[in-house]
Structures are given as structure tokens and as C-alpha cells.
Amino acid sequence: MTKDDIPKDYDHKKEVEWQTQWQKANLHKFTGDGTRPRYIIDTPPPYPTGSIHMGHVLNWAYIDMIARYKRMNGFDVLFPQGWDCHGLPTEVKVEETQGIRKNDVPRDEFRKMCIELTQENIAKMRTQMQSLGFSQDWSREFVTMTPEYKRKTQLSFLKLYNQGLIYRAVHPVNWCPRCETAIAFAEVEYNENQTYLNYLEFPETDGEGNVLIATTRPELLCACVAVVVHPEDERYKHLEGKYVELPLYKRNVKIITDRDVDPEFGTGAVMICTFGDKTDVSWVNRYDLDIIEGIDEQGVMKEVSGKYTGLTIPECKKAIIEDLKSAGYLTKQEKVDQNVGLCWRCKTPIEILVKKQWFVAVKELTSQIKEATDEMTWMPEHMKTRLLNWTGSMDWDWCISRQRLFATPIPIWYCKDCGKVQLPSPENLPIDPTVDKPKEACECGCSEFIGEADVLDTWMDSSITPLVNAGWPEPDFKKFYPADLRPQGHDIIRTWAFYTILRCKALTGEKPFESIVVNGMVFGEDGHKMSKSLGNVIAPEEVIEEYGADALRLWAANSVPGSDVPFAWKDVKHGYKFLRKFWNAFRFINMHIAEFEVEGSEEMIIENLKPLDKWVLSKLNRLVDDVTVALETYNFAEARNRIQAFVWHDFCDEYIEAVKYRLYTDSEEMALSKEAAQYTLKTVIETSLKIMSPLTPHFTDEIYQYIGDERDENVSIHTTSWPAVKKDLVSDESEETGKTGVTLIGDVRRFKSSSGMPLNTPIKSTTIYTSKKELYDKLSGLKEDIMGTMRIKDLKIEMGKPDVQEKVVELEPVMAKIGPEFRGDAPKIVKYLQSADPQEVAEVLDRDGQISIEGSVLTWDYIESRKEVIGRTGEKVEILQSEELDAVLEVVRN
Ligand SMILES: [Zn+2]
Numbered sequence: 040m041t042k043d044d045i046p047k048d049y050d051h052k053k054e055v056e057w058q059t060q061w062q063k064a065n066l067h068k069f070t071g072d073g074t075r076p077r078y079i080i081d082t083p084p085p086y087p088t089g090s091i092h093m094g095h096v097l098n099w100a101y102i103d104m105i106a107r108y109k110r111m112n113g114f115d116v117l118f119p120q121g122w123d124c125h126g127l128p129t130e131v132k133v134e135e136t137q138g139i140r141k142n143d144v145p146r147d148e149f150r151k152m153c154i155e156l157t158q159e160n161i162a163k164m165r166t167q168m169q170s171l172g173f174s175q176d177w178s179r180e181f182v183t184m185t186p187e188y189k190r191k192t193q194l195s196f197l198k199l200y201n202q203g204l205i206y207r208a209v210h211p212v213n214w215c216p217r218c219e220t221a222i223a224f225a226e227v228e229y230n231e232n233q234t235y236l237n238y239l240e241f242p243e244t245d246g247e248g249n250v251l252i253a254t255t256r257p258e259l260l261c262a263c264v265a266v267v268v269h270p271e272d273e274r275y276k277h278l279e280g281k282y283v284e285l286p287l288y289k290r291n292v293k294i295i296t297d298r299d300v301d302p303e304f305g306t307g308a309v310m311i312c313t314f315g316d317k318t319d320v321s322w323v324n325r326y327d328l329d330i331i332e333g334i335d336e337q338g339v340m341k342e343v344s345g346k347y348t349g350l351t352i353p354e355c356k357k358a359i360i361e362d363l364k365s366a367g368y369l370t371k372q373e374k375v376d377q378n379v380g381l382c383w384r385c386k387t388p389i390e391i392l393v394k395k396q397w398f399v400a401v402k403e404l405t406s407q408i409k410e411a412t413d414e415m416t417w418m419p420e421h422m423k424t425r426l427l428n429w430t431g432s433m434d435w436d437w438c439i440s441r442q443r444l445f446a447t448p449i450p451i452w453y454c455k456d457c458g459k460v461q462l463p464s465p466e467n468l469p470i471d472p473t474v475d476k477p478k479e480a481c482e483c484g485c486s487e488f489i490g491e492a493d494v495l496d497t498w499m500d501s502s503i504t505p506l507v508n509a510g511w512p513e514p515d516f517k518k519f520y521p522a523d524l525r526p527q528g529h530d531i532i533r534t535w536a537f538y539t540i541l542r543c544k545a546l547t548g549e550k551p552f553e554s555i556v557v558n559g560m561v562f563g564e565d566g567h568k569m570s571k572s573l574g575n576v577i578a579p580e581e582v583i584e585e586y587g588a589d590a591l592r593l594w595a596a597n598s599v600p601g602s603d604v605p606f607a608w609k610d611v612k613h614g615y616k617f618l619r620k621f622w623n624a625f626r627f628i629n630m631h632i633a634e635f636e637v638e639g640s641e642e643m644i645i646e647n648l649k650p651l652d653k654w655v656l657s658k659l660n661r662l663v664d665d666v667t668v669a670l671e672t673y674n675f676a677e678a679r680n681r682i683q684a685f686v687w688h689d690f691c692d693e694y695i696e697a698v699k700y701r702l703y704t705d706s707e708e709m710a711l712s713k714e715a716a717q718y719t720l721k722t723v724i725e726t727s728l729k730i731m732s733p734l735t736p737h738f739t740d741e742i743y744q745y746i747g748d749e750r751d752e753n754v755s756i757h758t759t760s761w762p763a764v765k766k767d768l769v770s771d772e773s774e775e776t777g778k779t780g781v782t783l784i785g786d787v788r789r790f791k792s793s794s795g796m797p798l799n800t801p802i803k804s805t806t807i808y809t810s811k812k813e814l815y816d817k818l819s820g821l822k823e824d825i826m827g828t829m830r831i832k833d834l835k836i837e838m839g840k841p842d843v844q845e846k847v848v849e850l851e852p853v854m855a856k857i858g859p860e861f862r863g864d865a866p867k868i869v870k871y872l873q874s875a876d877p878q879e880v881a882e883v884l885d886r887d888g889q890i891s892i893e894g895s896v897l898t899w900d901y902i903e904s905r906k907e908v909i910g911r912t913g914e915k916v917e918i919l920q921s922e923e924l925d926a927v928l929e930v931v932r933n
């Protein structure tokens with residue numbers, strides 16, 4: 040393509056060509072060779088659902104802008120892309136699409152189905168990522184379900200196990216009956232709803248009375264192991280240590296006291312069930328109470344519940360309430376609000392079950408986590424508090440075993456004879472202990488083993504990404520660790536951020552990353568979370584199709600880390616319009632700068648700059664400085680808005696308009712002025728494109744092809760350097776002068792358009808009057824630009840005020856009055872008014888209030904006049920007050 044073939048309009052469909060070209064040229068490759076400072080991004084590995092949503096767009100747009108900015112600043116950037124494959128959603132999807140439950144087919148077959156689905160989904164999402172122009176180094180892609188990755192997950196498990204930080208124990212766990220697996224506390228979501236508080240009478244065993252107990256979970260009555268009251272509650276003091284009988288079950292339980300009881304809630308007497316909630320767990324531990332398992336793994340009542348065996352929890356609840364009512368135990372029901380814990384994946388209410396599970400000893404690591412957290416830079420800062428608060432609230436260890444299939448196996452065998460744990464050796468990883476066998480016999484001599492069937496929580500895969508990206512466990516991983524940046528959403532601070540800090544600190548003794556940038560969530564245009572049921576979901580493809588990826592990226596850039604962002608079509612359209620405006624400006628400029636080359640030295644040109652050149656170059660250099668600071672501090676909105684305001688208004692609307700006359704001239708005496716304008720245009724457009732390129736990579740590369748210094752096939756704006764601020768061109772004085780020129784040109788432009796004159800209509804002469812010496816001097820320096828731009832043939836700048844007079848130039852007899860009043864004399868009067876000097880007649884009328892014409896006496900009632908303003912030279916002039924400057928313009932039209 041030659042310089043002359045610039046298409047009339049910018050075509051966003053060309054973005055795809057750029058994406059292909061960048062991949063082909065390997066522009067985003069991380070070399071790691073140490074010749075440049077490294078910048079490593081610990082990109083979040085998304086779950087392969089098969090499609091990218093707007094939340095991803097926001098998150099990745101931030102990452103990509105940072106990556107591109109850093110590359111231009113000389114960094115060797117590692118921007119990898121991973122996929123966090125394992126886990127429930129894929130299993131659930133496979134169950135759905137195949138119409139099976141996980142145990143209907145052999146484990147391996149089920150896993151194969153999951154792997155296939157995941158591979159398809161990754162392929163789709165990879166394509167979507169590329170269509171947004173994100174600049175990952177795809178040679179560094181990692182997939183958590185590959186043997187290579189599983190090896191690392193299992194190795195990290197072994198290392199922590201050997202450090203005593205992973206243990207197996209019987210412990211209450213949060214359990215999702217729908218997913219049939221334990222889940223971690225971080226995966227429990229809380230939801231407010233209403234339920235009934237049931238008042239039940241528990242008969243005292245040695246007395247006549249009853250203890251009234253209020254509970255929301257009567258179905259757990261079979262698992263009640265004690266009744267607890269506050270030690271200072273006068274109502275119950277006499278009952279401490281005594282027993283009550285459970286309604287329906289006729290089993291006796293002891294009354295104990297504990298300060299955690301809230302005497303204000305219900306009746307102040309509480310039944311402890313194993314387990315109704317977290318408080319029950321702490322009471323059971325504190326008082327060493329029995330554990331009765333009333334509910335099984337599918338959420339079905341167990342035999343201990345008696346006649347309710349086999350019922351689901353809601354069925355049991357309904358039935359037992361009826362029975363309690365008819366037996367006279369239930370005395371009252373009242374509506375209360377409750378906070379229910381739900382499984383974050385499927386929204387089923389969680390239960391607390393007692394299970395033999397694997398745990399990471401979080402509580403032993405909290406001080407280390409806090410230490411690492413404090414060593415990192417958090418953006419925004421208050422997200423750090425979120426993590427610290429969460430760390431401080433840890434009272435349960437992290438349950439990492441899951442009773443599912445599609446996951447990294449826990450690399451453990453148990454000896455069939457003595458039950459001792461047998462570990463694989465690191466070089467044999469990864470293993471599936473349900474298939475593979477240990478190479479050696481147990482210490483006890485037995486060589487038969489049972490493989491652990493439980494698998495690892497997926498966060499165990501994803502929370503070692505900084506290590507995986509660094510090449511761990513190879514010894515030189517420290518060269519690439521810690522990562523420089525962790526970008527992620529605030530919804531996964533308690534999980535991904537927390538677990539990564541915990542794991543990496545425990546494995547290396549060091550923090551996993553230097554800085555963490557936390558992005559907000561994306562809402563629908565209606566301000567609600569995007570969801571299919573609300574019908575407010577906008578797919579990124581839809582936006583790209585209509586407006587292109589760059590316009591969508593400009594929407595994403597109009598935000599800052601930490602804040603939730605509503606999707607806004609108007610932002611996208613605004614960005615689209617901006618790019619078109621820029622394109623048109625470029626097309627125009629290109630005619631004038633295509634052949635332009637700096638002859639002689641740049642210093643010489645800078646010497647010859649005109650006031651408006653200095654103005655726009657000063658603003659440009661200030662802009663470069665501001666945008667640099669904005670991107671260094673992740674203030675994307677600031678960068679975007681500054682660039683747009685400058686390019687759109689200062690450059691396109693003001694500067695380009697003001698220099699057109701210099702570009703179109705061929706006169707010898709204006710050669711230097713023309714050259715200065717060409718130089719300025721080229722500098723502004725090239726620099727603006729460079730600082731915009733992290734935001735809109737396709738658009739900027741498209742234009743750069745035409746103006747780049749070496750226009751060969753492989754040149755890309757993304758391999759150029761970030762512009763340096765030319766400090767000697769930044770000047771308050773230049774900016775003030777320039778602003779004066781731009782304001783005055785704006786005044787004349789407004790005058791022309793309000794007078795219905797095309798902008799290129801010449802003006803015969805204009806005199807600008809001001810009483811301010813400073814303004815006079817500035818305007819004198821801008822004379823050429825004002826004249827040239829506004830096509831004023833003769834421009835004078837004067838101190839003082841305009842010397843003008845109002846003159847009556849025409850008299851018009853009011854015939855409707857003159858006719859009836861003067862009858863036959865009327866023609867004489869009209870004739871006189873047409874031939875007399877209008878100004879003289881007006882002066883007599885003004886002085887005497889009347890005038891005698893051929894014997895008839897007339898006043899202003901009979902005559903209308905038209906006035907004009909006349910300047911010093913006697914010509915008709917128009918006076919116009921500048922909107923912002925202390926100046927008055929006297930204009931003589933052509
Ligand atoms: Zn669930």
C-alpha cells in the first residue's frame with residue numbers, strides 16, 4: 040500500500056489482520072535472556088467455560104495495556120496465558136450433556152470426557168482472546184490438566200506435606216450435598232433469606248418444668264448433643280449440669296453453659312447439633328461433645344434420625360415440624376431472617392459434615408501470609424485490608440480434598456496392613472494413586488496399598504502460577520520469581536490471592552509477586568450483575584463485530600482498578616467516534632506530511648516554530664508526562680481521557696484548523712513556517728499514536744504503517760520506544776500564548792458562522808483592540824496565524840478602544856401614519872426623506888423632537904431609521920466582544 044491509498048474510513052474489520060501479523064512476527068515473545076529488565080505478569084488462568092465475558096475483557100484489557108506499555112519501556116515482558124481446567128463446572132457440564140452421573144462410567148472415561156470438553160472450550164476462548172488484541176506470549180501457555188502441570192501441583196503437595204503443613208484429619212467440613220464434595224470456607228457464599236424459628240419444649244428429666252428452645256433446624260434434633268445457656272442467665276442458672284429429654288427421640292442431653300450464647304436470641308437456650316453451623320463446631324471442640332451424623336453426603340437423613348431416614352433435609356424438616364406440633368412440643372413459630380451458606384458453584388445450601396479430609400495448616404501460616412502481604416504494593420490499597428481481614432478471621436484450616444474426579448489426584452497411598460501413608464518419589468510424578476502402585480514396600484513389609492481416591496481442590500492447581508511461570512522446580516526459577524505483577528478480580532482475593540500468597544510463601548519463603556492490581560466487576564447497563572436471567576448480558580463478540588476491539592478496549596480503559604464498572608454502549612460508541620475522528624485528521628495531515636522529511640537539523644526547525652506550534656508541542660509533552668504517570672499508577676481512565684481531550688480538541692479542532700493556511704502555501708517566504716507546521720503535525724501524530732498504542736493497538740499500528748520511519752512489512756508501533764518528554768518544549772508561556780490565539784480564532788470562527796459566512800470566506804479587515812499591554816503583545820505575535828486561519832486580509836492590533844460611531848444610513852417613512860395624517864402632502868414628505876442626508880435629519884429629530892418638512896411637522900413617530908456602526912475610516916464595521924479575552928474586534932466584511 041502506498042501513502043496515497045489511505046482508505047476514506049477506518050475499517051475496524053482490519054483488526055484481525057493485525058492480530059495475525061503480530062503472531063507471525065512473534066512480537067510478544069518473552070526472551071528471558073537477561074539483556075533487558077524482566078517484567079513478569081502472573082496472569083489469572085480463567086476457567087475454560089468456552090466463552091470470554093465482559094469481566095474477562097476488563098481484566099485482560101488492564102493486563103494488556105500494562106504489558107504493551109512495559110514493552111515500549113524496554114522491558115522483556117512475560118505475559119503468559121493459563122487455563123485452570125479442573126473442577127466441578129466441567130464435571131457438571133459433562134454430566135448434563137452426556138446424561139450421566141459421574142459414577143455411571145469408569146473414572147478414566149469420565150475424565151476423558153472432561154478433558155475433551157475442556158480442550159474445545161480452551162480453543163474457543165483462545166480465539167476470543169486474540170480477537171481482542173491481547174498480547175500474550177502463547178508459547179508460554181499453561182494448562183493445569185496436563186501431566187507437566189499436575190507434576191508441579193503434586194510436587195508442591197509433597198513438599199508442604201514434608202514440611203508438616205499438610206495433614207489428614209477428621210474434621211467438620213463444609214459440604215455441598217448437590218456436588219457431593221467438601222468445599223473450602225472461601226467457597227461458601229452467604230445469602231439472606233427468611234425461615235421459621237421453632238419454639239420447642241424440652242422436658243426437664245428431674246422436675247416438672249420444660250426448657251423452651253428456639254431453633255431454625257428442627258430436622259437436626261436427632262443430632263442434638265447438648266443444650267447450652269449463658270452462665271449468667273437467671274432463667275436457667277438452676278439448670279446447669281442437669282438434663283433435658285429430646286422431644287420425639289426421648290434421649291437425654293446435658294445442659295451446659297457458655298459465654299458465646301446470646302441470651303437475647305430466641306429463648307436464650309440453644310441446642311447444639313453436630314453440626315448445624317460453625318458455632319456448633321467450636322462448642323463440640325470446647326466441651327468434647329459426641330458427634331452424631333444425622334445427614335449423609337447427598338443431604339439425606341441417616342438412620343439415626345429414626346422414622347425420617349431416607350428423607351431429604353427439606354422433607355425431613357416438614358415432617359418433623361408436623362410431628363412436633365401434633366405431639367405438643369412445638370408451641371410457637373415465628374418468621375426470622377437468616378444467613379444461609381451456599382455452595383458458590385451450584386448455590387445449594389451447604390451442610391457441615393464430619394469427614395476424614397486433607398487440610399493445609401493455614402493457621403500456622405497466618406503470620407507469614409501477613410508479612411508477605413505487607414511487602415507487596417496493593418492497588419488499590421484498601422484491597423490489602425480485605426486480604427488481611429480474611430487472614431485474621433481464619434479459624435479453620437483449608438480443606439483441600441475433594442470427592443470428585445476431574446482434578447489433580449492427591450499423590451498418596453495407604454498401606455493395606457498398617458495404614459501408614461506412602462509417598463511417591465518426586466521423579467515419578469505425576470501419579471494417579473488409584474491406578475499407579477508404589478515402587479517400594481511399606482516399612483511393615485506389606486506391599487499392598489490403597490490409593491487415595493480423593494482429589495485436590497482446584498485452587499491447589501492455580502495457586503502456584505507464579506512458580507510455574509518462573510520454571511519451578513528448576514533451580515534457576517529464582518531468576519523469574521517473584522513475579523512483578525499479579526492482576527486479578529476482587530472476587531477472588533479470599534481464594535486465588537490468599538492461597539497463592541500462602542502456598543508460594545510456604546514453598547519459597549518469599550512473597551509471590553511485587554505488586555497486585557485488583558480490578559472491579561463488570562455490571563450490565565442496568566447496573567446489575569450481568570446474568571442470563573436478567574437479560575443484560577452483552578457478549579464481547581457482539582461489540583467487536585459492530586465497533587471493533589479497540590473501541591471496546593477504550594470502554595475498558597475508561598475505568599480504574601478496584602471500581603466496579605458498568606458496561607456502557609455509549610462509551611464504546613464514543614471510542615469508535617474518536618477513532619474515526621483521528622483517522623480523518625490523519626488522512627488530511629498525511630497529504631501534507633507524507634513526503635515530509637526533516638532537512639537539516641531538528642534544532643533548526645524548533646528554532647523556527649510559530650506560537651501555535653509551541654503551544655501544541657508544549658501540551659503534547661505535558662500529555663506524554665501525564666499519560667506516563669497515569670499508566671505507571673494504573674490510572675487507565677486518566678490516560679484515556681487525557682489523550683482523547685488532547686487529540687480531539689487541541690489537535691484536531693484547534694491546531695490543525697489553525698495551520699491549514701501554512702500547509703497550502705507555496706510561497707518562498709513561508710517555507711520555514713510550512714516546514715515548522717509539518718514537523719509539528721508529524722511529531723504530534725506520531726507521539727499521540729505511541730502513547731495510545733497500549734489502549735488501541737490495532738488502530739495505532741494501522742496508521743503507523745503510513746508514517747513510520749521505516750515502512751517495511753515488519754515495522755510495528757509496538758516495537759518502538761515509549762516517547763520521552765522533551766522538557767525544553769514544555770512552557771507555561773507558550774501554552775498561554777497559544778490559548779490566546781486559539782480563543783481569538785474561535786471568536787472569529789463563531790462570528791463567521793453566526794453571520795452565515797462559510798469559514799473560508801475572506802474578511803476585508805479586522806482591528807483587535809485591547810487595553811492590556813500583555814494581551815497586545817501576545818496578539819501581535821499571533822498576527823500571522825489569526826490572519827492566515829481566518830482569512831483576514833488586513834489585521835491590526837491596537838491598544839485602546841474602537842473609535843466607532845453609530846450613524847443613521849436610511850430613513851423609512853411610516854406610510855400607515857403619514858398617509859391619513861398629511862394626505863396630499865405625503866408625496867412631498869416621502870420625496871424629502873429619500874433625498875435628504877439621513878444622519879442630518881436624525882440629528883434634528885433627536886435635538887428638537889420634531890422636524891418641519893415643506894410645512895408639515897413630523898416626529899420620530901412617522902419615520903423609522905436604520906443605523907450602522909462606522910469605523911475610523913468611515914466604513915461600515917461590526918463590533919464583536921471576545922468571549923474570554925479582554926479584547927474587542929472591529930470587523931469589516933469583504
Ligand atoms: Zn455445589
Ligand SMILES: [Zn+2]
Nearest residue numbers: 454457481483
Ligand atoms: Zn504397612
